[in-house]
Amino acid sequence: MAAIYCEGDMKILFVCEGNMTRSQMAEAFYNQLTETNDAMSAGTLATLKPQAGERAQQVMHEIGISMEGQYSKQLTPDMIDTADVVILFPTVATPKYATDSQKTQVWDVADPHYHHDEGMDFVRQVRDDIRGRVKKLAEELYDEN
Structure with missing residues (x-):
């Protein structure tokens, strides 16, 4: 993914259940794509691993x-x-x-934790879905160079 130029200080919070997979991947994608540390993640039932x-x-x-x-954090x-x-x-x-906030968007992405039997290909599909969504979000928030 090519970097997206970010002007300003936009704080993005990705939230999932355990803060072990989906939100962690989104945080990593966003920070790499924007070349910032503006994203963080948390879990509604974080494991604190x-x-x-x-x-x-x-x-x-891969x-x-x-x-x-990155580590699991409680929301x-x-x-x-x-x-x-x-x-x-x-x-x-x-x-x-979290749901009452005007700034909340819901991304309907399956949690690999509940699909453990589907293996690593399923986790890769989730990763790729999140990558596309993060890229679109960053493009909507910032002008791409």
Whole structure:
């Protein structure tokens, strides 16, 4: 993906359930694409593990994107308040303060955690879906050079 020039300071928050796969991949894609650290991610039921899920790390590594240093974080109301845009992946436990925000968009992307039997090809499909959505979001937010 070619970089998208970002002017200004736009804070993007990606939210999923465990903050281990979907939101972590979106955060990595957005920060790489925009050459910023403006995106962060969190989970409605974060596991607080020290790093992103192994399957997410593997499929991102396959396309040359490191998720090193990313870790699972629990969603808080303050995260929603400080974000300019909130992207919410479907989750079993979404707090009302996240869905009631005017800045929240819902991306209907399946959670690989609930499709473990479908294997790595399914995780790659999720990765590619998220990559396309992140690229479109960044293009909508910024002028592409």
